[in-house]
Amino acid sequence: MDLNFDDQSVEDLTHGYYYHADTKTYHCLLCNKDYETGEIFRYGDRYFDASKAIILHIEREHGGMFRQLISKDSKYSSITDKQKEILELIQLGLTDRDIAAKLGISPSTVRHQKFSFREKAKQAKLYLAIYELAFATPVSEKDSLVPIHEGAKMVDDRYIITKEEREKILNTVFSSLSPLKLKVFSAKEKKKIVTLQKIIEQFERDKIYPEKQINEVLKDIYEDYPTLRRYLIEYGFMERSKDCHDYWVK
Numbered sequence: 001m002d003l004n005f006d007d008q009s010v011e012d013l014t015h016g017y018y019y020h021a022d023t024k025t026y027h028c029l030l031c032n033k034d035y036e037t038g039e040i041f042r043y044g045d046r047y048f049d050a051s052k053a054i055i056l057h058i059e060r061e062h063g064g065m066f067r068q069l070i071s072k073d074s075k076y077s078s079i080t081d082k083q084k085e086i087l088e089l090i091q092l093g094l095t096d097r098d099i100a101a102k103l104g105i106s107p108s109t110v111r112h113q114k115f116s117f118r119e120k121a122k123q124a125k126l127y128l129a130i131y132e133l134a135f136a137t138p139v140s141e142k143d144s145l146v147p148i149h150e151g152a153k154m155v156d157d158r159y160i161i162t163k164e165e166r167e168k169i170l171n172t173v174f175s176s177l178s179p180l181k182l183k184v185f186s187a188k189e190k191k192k193i194v195t196l197q198k199i200i201e202q203f204e205r206d207k208i209y210p211e212k213q214i215n216e217v218l219k220d221i222y223e224d225y226p227t228l229r230r231y232l233i234e235y236g237f238m239e240r241s242k243d244c245h246d247y248w249v250k
Contacts, residue, residue, distance in 0.1 A: 013029070026050050
């Protein structure tokens with residue numbers, strides 16, 4: 001699952017899908033499957049319209065959005081493992097006493113944590129409302145920020161890159177964008193990140209690549225392909241198996 005938090009509303013993330021009015025389709029955020037209105041979809045021995053089928057799809061194929069979101073290892077989540085355990089039991093409808101018994105803590109500790117969750121939710125709502133009002137007027141395209149890739153290991157000022165900056169960097173470090181040919185792999189952090197962001201576009205998500213194939217793709221882009229491969233891993237654009245045989249986009 002690779003959710004773009006820049007594009008999705010809280011409602012979209014809660015449901016796991018959104019309705020696209022232009023195409024009249026319900027779009028799954030988790031696997032990009034579409035359910036077009038007017039079509040009938042079969043689940044078991046029953047048939048459903050698109051609006052119901054997408055809900056069943058999220059639950060049956062993905063286990064529901066709560067499970068997907070709470071298990072997601074994201075730089076945007078500050079929820080601890082212990083808090084996740086409590087939230088999972090709350091979601092199941094257990095009482096404070098039952099949750100306490102399962103986790104070996106006191107009911108008062110559970111109540112305190114639930115209070116803390118509620119207060120943080122209020123804070124998040126206020127922040128989101130202020131943010132949306134402040135940015136109600138669209139930012140100019142050249143000043144808008146480039147999205148940070150989901151696998152980023154440590155997010156800091158290196159990732160504050162405008163689209164205008166990105167275009168300038170691309171034109172500086174690449175001699176050709178089609179086919180992709182890297183002229184120089186800069187040591188400067190922003191240039192390095194923009195370069196890697198462009199290179200990772202050459203690989204498909206949800207596909208396993210043997211190291212040999214990774215090398216072949218990268219070799220066509222830049223002579224020092226082992227360096228590119230290393231930084232793609234180091235900066236969280238790709239992951240690889242323990243034996244370094246298989247690679248995939250993070």
